[in-house]
Amino acid sequence: MPQFESRTSLSASPEQVFDYILHPANLQAIAPPETQFVYVSPPPRIELGSRLTCKVSAYGMIQQLSYEIVELVSPVRYREKMVEGPLKLWLHDYIVEPVEGGVILINRIEFEPPGGMMGLIVNASRIQDALEDGFDHRAKALQKVFG
Numbered sequence: 001m002p003q004f005e006s007r008t009s010l011s012a013s014p015e016q017v018f019d020y021i022l023h024p025a026n027l028q029a030i031a032p033p034e035t036q037f038v039y040v041s042p043p044p045r046i047e048l049g050s051r052l053t054c055k056v057s058a059y060g061m062i063q064q065l066s067y068e069i070v071e072l073v074s075p076v077r078y079r080e081k082m083v084e085g086p087l088k089l090w091l092h093d094y095i096v097e098p099v100e101g102g103v104i105l106i107n108r109i110e111f112e113p114p115g116g117m118m119g120l121i122v123n124a125s126r127i128q129d130a131l132e133d134g135f136d137h138r139a140k141a142l143q144k145v146f147g
Contacts, residue, residue, distance in 0.1 A: 001089065002124040004109045006135035011102040012146040018075035018096045020145065021105070022046045028054075030141035032134050036062070048072040052080070058130070059122060067092075086122065088112035105142065107135055 010017055020026050024042035031037035036057040043050050050069045055062055066084035071077070075096055082090035089112035097104045113119050113127060 001110055001112055002128065004107075004111070004128055004131045004135075006107045006131075006139065008105045008107075008135075008139040008142055009099070009102060010105055010142060010146040014075045014096045014098050014103050017103050017105055017146070020142075021094050021096075022078075024052060030138045030145070032137040035134065040064070046072070046078065048078075051083070053084075059126075086114045086118060087127075088114060102146075107138075 022045050024039045024044075024046065028037055028039055028042075034057070036055070038055050040053045040055060042052055042054075046052070046069055048069055048071070051066060052069075053064060053066045055064050057063075063086060064084070065082060065086075067080040067090075068083050069078055070081045071079040077093060077095045079094075080090075080092045089110065091110045093106070093108040095106040095108065097106060109131065111124075111127060113122055113124050
């Protein structure tokens with residue numbers, strides 16, 4: 001199963017970073033503009049069991065995706081699982097790891113591309129490339145927030 005991981009060093013406490021990533025408005029604010037990422041009626045703050053629906057532009061189409069928060073251990077980690085969308089599997093772990101002088105925010109994603117004709121276009125390599133671009137943008141945006 002394909003995996004992706006990004007690591008972003010931030011000069012902040014685990015509590016500050018964790019609190020930031022628990023707010024859907026903040027996650028929307030750091031998304032790359034070209035994705036047109038927007039949450040549809042999100043809760044103000046993510047909790048265990050929260051369902052998040054978003055719209056995103058990918059591969060020339062606007063898609064609607066839904067996630068459920070299936071694990072939450074404050075201020076260490078939470079996991080979202082795609083429950084509606086084109087991929088066969090999507091598990092995204094947000095992990096806040098304390099280090100000297102701040103934290104490392106780790107985004108670890110396990111995914112499985114869609115099947116059928118769509119899977120020929122939206123393959124693991126293309127998904128990896130899109131994730132690298134997207135999380136590079138997010139890292140720079142987060143470093144500005146916690147600069």
